[in-house]
Amino acid sequence: MNEKKCLCKLAIKDGKTTLYIKGSLTIHNITTCKNEIGSYNDIAVINLQDVEAIDSAGALFIKTLSTNDTTFLISKDEISQTLNLVRVDFKDDISFIDKKTFLEKIGIWANKKYIFLTQILNFIGILFIKKISLFFNLRNFRYKEILYEINQSGIKAMGIVALTSFLVGAVVAYQSAMQLKLYGANIFIVDMLGISILRELAPMITAIVIAGRSGSSYTAEIGAMKITEELDAMRTMGFDPYFYLVIPRIIALIISLPILIFVADISGIFGGMLVSNSELDISFTLFMDRFVEVVDIKHFTIGEIKGPFFAFLITTISIYRGFMVKDDTQSIGKNTTKSVVESIFAVIMCDALFSVIFTNLGL
Amino acid sequence: MKKVITVKDLKTIYGDKVVHDGLNLSINEGEIYGLLGPSGCGKTTLLRKMVMLEEVGSGHIDILGYNIGNISQKDSQKLRENWGVLFQFGALFSSLTLAQNVARPLVEYTNLSKDMIDEIVKFKLHIVGLKQSDANLFPSQISGGMKKKAALARALAMDPKLLFLDEPTSGLDPISAREFDKLILKLRELFNLTIVMVSHDMKSIKDTLDRFAIIDNKKIIYEGSLEGITKIKSDFVDKFFKEENE
Numbered sequence: 001m002n003e004k005k006c007l008c009k010l011a012i013k014d015g016k017t018t019l020y021i022k023g024s025l026t027i028h029n030i031t032t033c034k035n036e037i038g039s040y041n042d043i044a045v046i047n048l049q050d051v052e053a054i055d056s057a058g059a060l061f062i063k064t065l066s067t068n069d070t071t072f073l074i075s076k077d078e079i080s081q082t083l084n085l086v087r088v089d090f091k092d093d094i095s096f097i098d099k100k101t102f103l104e105k106i107g108i109w110a111n112k113k114y115i116f117l118t119q120i121l122n123f124i125g126i127l128f129i130k131k132i133s134l135f136f137n138l139r140n141f142r143y144k145e146i147l148y149e150i151n152q153s154g155i156k157a158m159g160i161v162a163l164t165s166f167l168v169g170a171v172v173a174y175q176s177a178m179q180l181k182l183y184g185a186n187i188f189i190v191d192m193l194g195i196s197i198l199r200e201l202a203p204m205i206t207a208i209v210i211a212g213r214s215g216s217s218y219t220a221e222i223g224a225m226k227i228t229e230e231l232d233a234m235r236t237m238g239f240d241p242y243f244y245l246v247i248p249r250i251i252a253l254i255i256s257l258p259i260l261i262f263v264a265d266i267s268g269i270f271g272g273m274l275v276s277n278s279e280l281d282i283s284f285t286l287f288m289d290r291f292v293e294v295v296d297i298k299h300f301t302i303g304e305i306k307g308p309f310f311a312f313l314i315t316t317i318s319i320y321r322g323f324m325v326k327d328d329t330q331s332i333g334k335n336t337t338k339s340v341v342e343s344i345f346a347v348i349m350c351d352a353l354f355s356v357i358f359t360n361l362g363l
Numbered sequence: 364m365k366k367v368i369t370v371k372d373l374k375t376i377y378g379d380k381v382v383h384d385g386l387n388l389s390i391n392e393g394e395i396y397g398l399l400g401p402s403g404c405g406k407t408t409l410l411r412k413m414v415m416l417e418e419v420g421s422g423h424i425d426i427l428g429y430n431i432g433n434i435s436q437k438d439s440q441k442l443r444e445n446w447g448v449l450f451q452f453g454a455l456f457s458s459l460t461l462a463q464n465v466a467r468p469l470v471e472y473t474n475l476s477k478d479m480i481d482e483i484v485k486f487k488l489h490i491v492g493l494k495q496s497d498a499n500l501f502p503s504q505i506s507g508g509m510k511k512k513a514a515l516a517r518a519l520a521m522d523p524k525l526l527f528l529d530e531p532t533s534g535l536d537p538i539s540a541r542e543f544d545k546l547i548l549k550l551r552e553l554f555n556l557t558i559v560m561v562s563h564d565m566k567s568i569k570d571t572l573d574r575f576a577i578i579d580n581k582k583i584i585y586e587g588s589l590e591g592i593t594k595i596k597s598d599f600v601d602k603f604f605k606e607e608n609e
Contacts, residue, residue: 236443
């Protein structure tokens with residue numbers, strides 16, 4: 001760029017400090033100009049007669065140099081106009097950098113968490129009130145939406161859930177086959193796989209896959225609807241978003257998650273069966289005979305019982321996150337991330353809780 | 364004249380920021396009423412309070428005889444069937460076609476047959492100036508102006524008495540904007556609607572509004588028709604109305 005230079009000179013004339021500037025004073029050269037001036041006391045006269053051009057940054061620079069008593073020598077009209085433009089008093093002198101002390105930061109953080117907690121309790125509270133009134137008013141039951149959601153988040157997820165569970169079953173079988181072979185306890189692989197997959201692995205894998213797959217889409221869908229004011233439009237038309245969006249999704253997932261867990265059970269065991277056959281020479285018939293003998297039905301039931309609870313947690317958290325989306329597009333991404341992380345965490349917490357409860361019950 | 368909406372001593376505070384400090388206004392039946400003011404003065408907030416999207420808080424808002432600060436679930440549902448709201452960007456349901464969007468309230472709230480609903484939808488699309496061939500398009504496939512028209516058709520689906528418009532002409536080209544003004548006037552005539560709108564469009568304000576309120580500095584500084592405005596001294600009024608006349 002062909003930058004025009006500016007020349008600054010500070011001199012004392014007739015006992016007055018005079019600043020003489022020549023050339024063009026723009027955003028690109030005010031720093032050089034400032035360095036040229038160096039330190040100064042009150043400048044009494046600023047001579048801008050030889051200045052060719054000035055921009056608003058330059059004008060602001062002049063403003064910082066001058067005091068109320070400074071006299072300006074100006075030849076061009078544009079220059080005085082630009083100077084007048086910046087000569088506004090910024091009424092509230094706000095500094096841009098908001099420095100907070102450590103305690104303040106902790107307070108703000110704690111307050112945020114507290115508000116989050118109250119908000120999600122509020123959300124669950126509203127949900128239960130709506131659910132109760134739903135049973136008195138079956139006209140509001142949205143069968144079509146529920147079936148649609150079952151297809152979306154249940155049927156279409158079967159493939160990925162089955163594949164994941166198959167692989168996990170095979171991996172677990174592989175790892176334990178080595179150890180069991182050492183002791184010649186080959187046949188116990190059936191007990192191990194049966195109990196661990198039916199009770200823990202299948203429900204967890206299903207819930208985690210669904211939290212990532214459906215949970216994130218719920219948050220993004222509802223968040224986008226919030227940004228485009230579709231939710232507000234629904235409210236003003238008297239369509240309660242809870243009835244239309246929330247409850248169908250919750251019911252759909254409560255129905256479809258146990259089904260998916262069942263699919264995961266089958267494919268997980270199948271994966272284990274294949275590996276047992278190749279690594280430990282346990283035939284399919286032998287595997288099945290032993291399976292029927294040692295794996296109690298209660299393990300399957302416990303795994304299935306967890307399904308609806310996981311489904312409820314995943315949907316409430318992800319839909320709540322959808323409602324929390326603010327009026328900017330970034331917050332969709334932020335809330336989707338949070339929704340997946342929080343729902344997976346909640347599922348694992350809930351699973352741990354179940355383990356404690358079932359162990360204490362002696363199941 | 365019958366009053367459709369009255370707002371009394373309305374106060375709005377967000378955190379420690381006071382948005383409204385004692386608003387009073389009343390809107391008569393059959394008039395087109397504007398809410399004006401500089402940006403950030405809380406026009407849209409006031410509108411959102413009127414349509415029960417936000418809590419009333421301190422003060423009273425009466426709409427069609429109901430005090431909406433203290434209203435039962437049933438009454439509020441009844442009220443919602445009696446008004447239509449047009450959002451700034453239409454807010455059409457993106458998963459439904461235009462025809463389905465307009466039909467939605469009819470399907471939910473009436474026991475009309477499918478044929479009858481189709482007829483009503485066709486008529487509503489026609490009066491807002493949409494072609495019948497547009498009916499099966501999705502909101503993502505149409506222009507902003509068409510979205511607004513379709514959203515207006517949806518707002519009119521239940522033949523409401525009251526229509527709320529949030530910046531109806533913003534984002535439209537000048538020709539579409541004038542058409543929209545005409546449409547609003549025509550609708551008022553056809554259905555004897557009471558229309559409340561937030562607007563920034565000077566031309567639209569002059570052409571359509573019967574009366575308006577100006578909110579500035581947390582209060583209503585003027586309520587009335589365009590004729591009386593010259594007496595008011597305020598920065599906003601000077602800039603907004605007087606420069607226009609120069």
